[in-house]
Amino acid sequence: MAEGQPAQAPTAGSPENDQTDGAAGNSSLQEPAFEVEVELSDLQKDTDNPLGSVASFKDLGLPPAVLQGLFALNFQKPSKVQEKALPLMLATPPRNMIAQSQSGTGKTAAFVTTVLSRVDFNKPDSPQALLLAPSRELARQIESVIAQIGQFVPDLGIAAAIPGGIPRGEHVKKAVVVGTPGTVMDLIRRRQFDVSHLKVFVIDEADNMLDQQGLGDQCTRVKTMLPKDIQILLFSATFPDKVMKYATAFAPSANMIKLKVQDLTVKGISQMYMDCPGQSDKYEILCKLYGLMNIGSSIIFVKTRESATRIQQSMVRDGHKVSVLHGAYEGSERDSLLDDFRTGKSKVLITTNVLARGIDVSTVSMVINYDIPMKGMGDATHDTETYLHRIGRTGRFGRVGVSITFVSDKKSFMALQAIAQDLQIDLVSLSPDDWDETEMQVQRVIKSSRAQANFVPSAGA
Numbered sequence: 480m481a482e483g484q485p486a487q488a489p490t491a492g493s494p495e496n497d498q499t500d501g502a503a504g505n506s507s508l509q510e511p512a513f514e515v516e517v518e519l520s521d522l523q524k525d526t527d528n529p530l531g532s533v534a535s536f537k538d539l540g541l542p543p544a545v546l547q548g549l550f551a552l553n554f555q556k557p558s559k560v561q562e563k564a565l566p567l568m569l570a571t572p573p574r575n576m577i578a579q580s581q582s583g584t585g586k587t588a589a590f591v592t593t594v595l596s597r598v599d600f601n602k603p604d605s606p607q608a609l610l611l612a613p614s615r616e617l618a619r620q621i622e623s624v625i626a627q628i629g630q631f632v633p634d635l636g637i638a639a640a641i642p643g644g645i646p647r648g649e650h651v652k653k654a655v656v657v658g659t660p661g662t663v664m665d666l667i668r669r670r671q672f673d674v675s676h677l678k679v680f681v682i683d684e685a686d687n688m689l690d691q692q693g694l695g696d697q698c699t700r701v702k703t704m705l706p707k708d709i710q711i712l713l714f715s716a717t718f719p720d721k722v723m724k725y726a727t728a729f730a731p732s733a734n735m736i737k738l739k740v741q742d743l744t745v746k747g748i749s750q751m752y753m754d755c756p757g758q759s760d761k762y763e764i765l766c767k768l769y770g771l772m773n774i775g776s777s778i779i780f781v782k783t784r785e786s787a788t789r790i791q792q793s794m795v796r797d798g799h800k801v802s803v804l805h806g807a808y809e810g811s812e813r814d815s816l817l818d819d820f821r822t823g824k825s826k827v828l829i830t831t832n833v834l835a836r837g838i839d840v841s842t843v844s845m846v847i848n849y850d851i852p853m854k855g856m857g858d859a860t861h862d863t864e865t866y867l868h869r870i871g872r873t874g875r876f877g878r879v880g881v882s883i884t885f886v887s888d889k890k891s892f893m894a895l896q897a898i899a900q901d902l903q904i905d906l907v908s909l910s911p912d913d914w915d916e917t918e919m920q921v922q923r924v925i926k927s928s929r930a931q932a933n934f935v936p937s938a939g940a
């Protein structure tokens with residue numbers, strides 16, 4: 480389930496710094512919180528910051544029940560994308576929207592708030608909003624955010640159109656439907672899902688979903704079955720030019736919120752790389768990092784399901800507690816694996832690109848790119864978008880975190896260089912030969928992220 484608590488950095492010397500969260504419980508909790516220099520409220524006052532805005536949620540003309548839901552989650556102020564996109568999406572007559580904003584800046588709450596404001600819950604049996612996401616995990620997370628923000632909406636009903644979510648033959652009789660494209664298409668074709676009264680169609684991770692190499696076909700087919708005048712909302716942290724062309728045709732005359740290249744990266748994420756002598760050294764280096772991975776929670780991204788399982792088994796054999804999640808697992812197993820990770824029952828998760836996008840677990844303080852993301856036939860080229868989404872699993876809404884990308888040969892080194900060039904950034908180099916220095920550099924960031932995690936803001940504070 481998505482976590483309701485917003486990020487909040489503790490103030491130096493505040494009593495909240497002494498609070499622990501049940502998930503961690505180790506000596507790192509003693510770390511003084513003065514390393515955390517900025518509070519979320521300061522970030523939100525800065526209108527140049529992606530989390531900052533001049534508006535308050537009260538200014539946005541939202542239905543009282545929705546406003547109450549946002550405040551119950553302790554959302555004090557809208558982030559920039561929320562402040563800008565909400566009035567455009569809620570204007571009459573409804574207009575399409577293509578919105579880009581950095582990872583972890585509250586895009587989900589922006590489109591969920593729109594959906595909850597547009598749907599007529601006096602007709603709870605009639606599907607009126609459809610939201611699509613690329614993975615079962617993300618669809619479930621969005622479902623949970625709708626339930627949280629919509630907790631005061633009378634007769635709120637949400638259907639999860641994911642594999643195993645809606646029994647064959649059963650009609651979808653909920654006002655809001657969230658799912659993955661394949662399952663949604665099947666439900667429409669089997670006439671289980673009447674789409675004729677849909678008013679809003681949201682596609683999260685839209686660049687990925689509309690990519691013709693990927694899910695583009697399915698999303699396009701779903702769209703052809705929907706009412707012609709439906710409001711289309713496309714959201715992502717990345718919109719490469721090639722896909723943007725298609726997106727503007729998919730959502731005609733859309734209002735647009737776009738990021739400049741230099742604004743793509745999240746400032747709270749310290750991006751590092753580990754210069755591994757060779758491919759065969761990567762595993763040993765990963766194991767050496769294990770102690771650091773456990774200070775918060777960590778996600779390790781690898782290229783294939785097979786290598787994810789292989790590395791997890793080796794690490795377990797070597798005495799480490801590590802779980803693995805990828806598309807080969809059954810739905811219910813995937814659900815419980817991610818739930819365990821969210822609650823801190825498991826703290827180190829090895830996965831593939833299936834979890835690269837959208838997943839919001841605030842305790843993640845480290846992301847490791849064990850294999851650098853590549854795309855195209857035979858991994859022909861570096862994949863800057865996937866890199867951004869993967870590292871964006873940390874540093875959520877003002878938190879800090881570390882990403883470490885392993886390079887082990889000329890090809891991976893060149894790929895990382897190309898990614899850095901695309902994003903106009905410099906990465907910090909870590910050396911496997913100077914472990915003390917490596918630990919210090921990583922700990923410096925992660926321990927301040929622990930201090931942030933220890934602060935649990937009280938509702939309405």
Ligand SMILES: Nc1ncnc2c1ncn2[C@@H]1O[C@H](COP(=O)(O)OP(=O)(O)OP(=O)(O)O)[C@@H](O)[C@H]1O
Binds near residue numbers: 555557
């Ligand atoms: N206005 C707000 N105030 C405080 N916290 C917020 C606010 N809006 C969203 N959040 C929190 O910020 C976190 C990140 O939000 P969200 O998952 O929507 O990011 P995103 O922009 O969709 O990221 P991604 O690109 O990775 O999908 C969530 O835990 C959410 O609860």
